[in-house]
Amino acid sequence: MIETVRLTAEEAMGLVERGEVSGAELHRAYLDAIAERDGELHSYLRTVEEPGGDGVPIAFKDLISTRGVETTAGSKILSGYVPVYDATVATRCKDARLTLLGKTNMDEFAMGSSTENSGFGPTRNPWDPTRVPGGSSGGSAAAVAAGLAPWALGSDTGGSVKQPASLCGVVGLRPTYGTVSRYGIVAFASSLDQIGPMTKTVRDCALLYRIVAGRDPCDTTTVGLPQPVKIPEREDLKGVRIGVPRELNEAEGIEPGVKELTERTIGLCGELGAEVGETSLPRSVEFGLPCYYLVAPAEASSNLARYDGVRYGIRVEGEGGVRAMYDRTRDAGFGDEPKRRIMLGTYALSAGYYEAYYGQAQKVRTVIADEHAAAFRDFDVLVSPTSPTVAFELGAKTSNPLAMYLSDVLTIPSNMAGLPGLSIPCGLSDGLPVGFQLIGPQFSENTLFHVGHALERAIGFDFVPGRLR
Amino acid sequence: MSWEPVIGLEIHIHLKTRTKMFCRCEVAYLEPENTRTCPVCLAHPGSLPVPNAKAIEWTIKLGLALDCEIAEHAVFHRKNYFYPDNPKGYQISQYDEPLCLNGRLVVPGPEGDARVGIVRAHLEEDAAKNVHTGTAEGRISGASATLVDFNRAGTPLVEIVTQPDLRSADQARRFLQLLRRTVVELGISDAEMEKGSLRFDVNVSVRPEGSEELRTRTELKNLNSFAFAARAIEREVERQIGIYDSGGEVEQETLHFDPTAESAPPLRSKEEAQDYRYLPEPDLVPLEPPRELVDRVRAELPELPGERVRRLAAELGHDLAGDLVTSGRDRLYERVSGDDRRAVANVLMNQFAVSGVDPGAVDADELATLIAARSRIPRDRFLEALAASGDPGFSAETYLGDGLVADTAELEPIVERILAANPGQVEAYRGGKEGLLGFFVGQVMKATQGKADPRVVNELVRAKLSSS
Numbered sequence: 051m052i053e054t055v056r057l058t059a060e061e062a063m064g065l066v067e068r069g070e071v072s073g074a075e076l077h078r079a080y081l082d083a084i085a086e087r088d089g090e091l092h093s094y095l096r097t098v099e100e101p102g103g104d105g106v107p108i109a110f111k112d113l114i115s116t117r118g119v120e121t122t123a124g125s126k127i128l129s130g131y132v133p134v135y136d137a138t139v140a141t142r143c144k145d146a147r148l149t150l151l152g153k154t155n156m157d158e159f160a161m162g163s164s165t166e167n168s169g170f171g172p173t174r175n176p177w178d179p180t181r182v183p184g185g186s187s188g189g190s191a192a193a194v195a196a197g198l199a200p201w202a203l204g205s206d207t208g209g210s211v212k213q214p215a216s217l218c219g220v221v222g223l224r225p226t227y228g229t230v231s232r233y234g235i236v237a238f239a240s241s242l243d244q245i246g247p248m249t250k251t252v253r254d255c256a257l258l259y260r261i262v263a264g265r266d267p268c269d270t271t272t273v274g275l276p277q278p279v280k281i282p283e284r285e286d287l288k289g290v291r292i293g294v295p296r297e298l299n300e301a302e303g304i305e306p307g308v309k310e311l312t313e314r315t316i317g318l319c320g321e322l323g324a325e326v327g328e329t330s331l332p333r334s335v336e337f338g339l340p341c342y343y344l345v346a347p348a349e350a351s352s353n354l355a356r357y358d359g360v361r362y363g364i365r366v367e368g369e370g371g372v373r374a375m376y377d378r379t380r381d382a383g384f385g386d387e388p389k390r391r392i393m394l395g396t397y398a399l400s401a402g403y404y405e406a407y408y409g410q411a412q413k414v415r416t417v418i419a420d421e422h423a424a425a426f427r428d429f430d431v432l433v434s435p436t437s438p439t440v441a442f443e444l445g446a447k448t449s450n451p452l453a454m455y456l457s458d459v460l461t462i463p464s465n466m467a468g469l470p471g472l473s474i475p476c477g478l479s480d481g482l483p484v485g486f487q488l489i490g491p492q493f494s495e496n497t498l499f500h501v502g503h504a505l506e507r508a509i510g511f512d513f514v515p516g517r518l519r
Numbered sequence: 520m521s522w523e524p525v526i527g528l529e530i531h532i533h534l535k536t537r538t539k540m541f542c543r544c545e546v547a548y549l550e551p552e553n554t555r556t557c558p559v560c561l562a563h564p565g566s567l568p569v570p571n572a573k574a575i576e577w578t579i580k581l582g583l584a585l586d587c588e589i590a591e592h593a594v595f596h597r598k599n600y601f602y603p604d605n606p607k608g609y610q611i612s613q614y615d616e617p618l619c620l621n622g623r624l625v626v627p628g629p630e631g632d633a634r635v636g637i638v639r640a641h642l643e644e645d646a647a648k649n650v651h652t653g654t655a656e657g658r659i660s661g662a663s664a665t666l667v668d669f670n671r672a673g674t675p676l677v678e679i680v681t682q683p684d685l686r687s688a689d690q691a692r693r694f695l696q697l698l699r700r701t702v703v704e705l706g707i708s709d710a711e712m713e714k715g716s717l718r719f720d721v722n723v724s725v726r727p728e729g730s731e732e733l734r735t736r737t738e739l740k741n742l743n744s745f746a747f748a749a750r751a752i753e754r755e756v757e758r759q760i761g762i763y764d765s766g767g768e769v770e771q772e773t774l775h776f777d778p779t780a781e782s783a784p785p786l787r788s789k790e791e792a793q794d795y796r797y798l799p800e801p802d803l804v805p806l807e808p809p810r811e812l813v814d815r816v817r818a819e820l821p822e823l824p825g826e827r828v829r830r831l832a833a834e835l836g837h838d839l840a841g842d843l844v845t846s847g848r849d850r851l852y853e854r855v856s857g858d859d860r861r862a863v864a865n866v867l868m869n870q871f872a873v874s875g876v877d878p879g880a881v882d883a884d885e886l887a888t889l890i891a892a893r894s895r896i897p898r899d900r901f902l903e904a905l906a907a908s909g910d911p912g913f914s915a916e917t918y919l920g921d922g923l924v925a926d927t928a929e930l931e932p933i934v935e936r937i938l939a940a941n942p943g944q945v946e947a948y949r950g951g952k953e954g955l956l957g958f959f960v961g962q963v964m965k966a967t968q969g970k971a972d973p974r975v976v977n978e979l980v981r982a983k984l985s986s987s
Binding site for chain 2: 396
């Protein structure tokens with residue numbers, strides 16, 4: 051009997067390599083765990099019985115196209131859509147002999163911070179099932195936290211990997227924009243979307259990043275990694291300069307428990323030998339969120355135009371011509387949040403408004419990138435809480451979209467600049483995990499892994515939810 | 520008051536690249552429906568565009584031929600609209616940063632050179648094809664269903680927009696012919712209207728002669744030939760003049776012609792101001808053509824048709840020069856010697872054109888001999904000779920001389936005499952040396968002082984030699 055709850059991907063790889071268990075047995079063990087525990091959590095939308103490989107299993111967020119396996123992006127409009135091709139990240143995982151366990155739940159089209167916007171029902175937090183797992187990659191985060199997958203892939207547009215990782219007590223990386231292929235990823239906001247690993251440890255995170263990252267000829271926005279991915283080993287932080295951006299650490303809405311654990315972790319950085327200093331990102335934090343809510347919906351309004359009932363997914367037949375069919379299909383197929391963002395985005399791109407909204411927001415991205423670049427002249431890594439709060443109760447923010455949007459206030463600024471960010475668990479506040487965000491300059495993943503790994507060792511966080519120990 | 524037409528054109532040209540603009544599906548016409556498709560051109564979720572480098576190079580080539588500036592930084596934009604032939608819900612096109620801009624095409628004409636400004640030439644993808652079923656004509660009104668063929672979706676398309684610099688229907692026709700010839704010679708497009716690889720819309724307005732104002736224009740769509748377009752422009756110009764002369768105002772509208780029925784009056788529709796919500800395509804990085812590429816393409820440009828029209832117009836006048844060049848016969852014209860240049864040109868544009876012979880296959884010296892002698896031979900014989908002028912080994916000589924003797928009764932004794940006089944050669948021929956046929960024919964021609972019809976002699980000799 052394989053106990054999946056505590057098993058890291060690295061350990062699972064060791065078991066397979068040493069021939070102690072087969073890939074198929076491992077796959078079976080996780081399917082059994084899913085059958086046993088996922089009824090309550092609903093982290094998976096569907097599982098895959100046949101391993102299709104002899105390596106370690108993995109779960110994919112349901113916006114990663116998988117040939118022959120239904121892919122819905124959490125939306126009813128894609129019910130029954132079975133891709134005829136694999137996303138590049140899926141191909142790379144196959145090439146690394148990983149087996150697909152299943153597709154995880156998510157906010158519809160990755161729009162949300164709680165996974166409550168899924169068209170197929172919410173996912174629950176393994177630490178407390180009355181609470182949300184965060185989102186939009188809530189299914190992947192919950193699956194990894196509950197031992198229902200050794201690791202998983204999520205996607206991060208405004209914080210959709212980092213924030214659920216934080217709320218579920220797992221490690222999540224949002225990579226530098228352009229280092230992981232988006233080919234085959236159901237698009238939300240193309241200039242922001244990135245696929246990222248969600249794992250139990252920082253070393254697992256680096257291992258999975260090494261598998262999926264690199265230039266892809268099918269995605270012209272990708273680039274090759276300037277250095278190979280290094281699996282972290284060092285446990286000290288000597289010579290590392292850590293900046294604490296005032297605005298990210300003193301933002302309105304940061305819970306006292308979160309603040310306290312963050313400060314304690316920053317103190318730990320100093321103890322491990324890092325130089326710690328204060329810095330400032332005033333414009334990034336003030337304008338990041340509002341600009342994000344122009345850019346992302348604008349791109350989404352265009353990306354979601356293809357769901358028209360003509361070629362795939364659902365079609366609602368009825369009276370009238372093709373326009374009437376579009377209206378019925380999109381009305382029935384999209385939930386409230388995509389509709390809200392399509393309307394916002396359509397407005398922001400309309401003639402006469404483009405310059406004032408989308409055009410202006412794109413210019414602000416340059417300002418945000420410049421401000422971060424200035425901070426990185428003095429620091430190697432910037433730190434803050436990942437999420438202002440711990441996991442909140444289901445339903446707490448569903449009637450107030452703006453409150454939900456604020457869940458990503460700390461992750462969005464660096465995302466707007468295309469920068470990598472790592473969230474690691476740094477402790478529990480009232481029994482719920484708190485995430486610590488590490489932001490680096492472009493292509494600094496190795497530094498983030500080093501710092502994250504050293505902190506992880508020093509903190510000694512037990513990633514197994516209390517109720518599963 | 521005297522009125523001046525103001526005409527501008529918007530031309531779409533399919534590039535004849537092997538593969539589509541943003542995926543590697545083969546570009547194919549007349550293939551079974553939906554057999555040249557993939558996740559990218561069907562807009563499956565998650566698919567991404569990868570631009571076709573050849574299409575970009577060819578657009579630069581066209582831009583240079585049209586004297587355009589080649590942008591150092593060009594951007595693909597999304598043009599958003601819903602329609603079943605537009606699978607992504609947006610067309611990838613170019614908007615305010617096109618690849619080629621500020622060019623010109625000089626159209627030589629009897630009234631002097633017309634410098635027609637090119638506002639821009641940009642690259643985009645074509646839509647799929649909607650096929651309406653349930654009606655005989657395949658039209659949308661009354662159709663019971665619409666099927667979509669995505670083979671064409673994503674075909675590279677260059678859009679060329681001119682300034683409203685054209686001043687007559689005839690000038691517009693000559694511009695289109697010259698532009699078509701230019702893209703054909705650049706080797707970037709078939710530019711065939713019947714195949715849909717060249718399409719264009721025309722903007723027409725009129726204004727009082729001497730004025731610089733731009734009045735309300737109408738847009739003419741679905742014109743299926745240059746000649747038809749010229750007639751349609753003329754009619755539209757007259758209509759607008761009529762409106763102004765009777766104190767009315769021209770309304771901005773689109774005239775949709777029926778390509779299957781030229782005489783049918785066009786359907787009119789009000790132009791709806793559609794908001795395409797353009798946004799820079801986030802799935803593609805900006806296009807920054809390297810200088811070396813632009814320089815190389817520039818160096819490879821051939822002599823352009825417009826320059827050749829100007830050169831030939833000096834001796835032939837513009838109509839004939841233009842016709843020769845745009846029909847692709849001017850190279851042959853320049854190789855065919857002859858004092859009467861107009862006669863040579865006229866033969867090439869009329870009788871030779873009708874013959875359908877490939878100008879590239881013709882021996883120019885033989886053709887020159889034939890044309891020089893054309894008044895001395897019967898018309899039928901001349902046409903026959905022209906039709907054969909592209910055959911390998913064609914000799915004008917065999918068709919020359921009038922009053923040729925074709926009467927077998929008259930020729931037969933001469934043939935028999937020649938055969939009897941050369942028994943050795945006859946034996947050799949029958950033994951397999953069939954090349955000797957020419958020898959016997961030559962002897963007969965000599966005996967008749969070239970008056971015998973060589974074809975008849977040929978047949979006679981062959982018949983006599985095979986019957987022992």
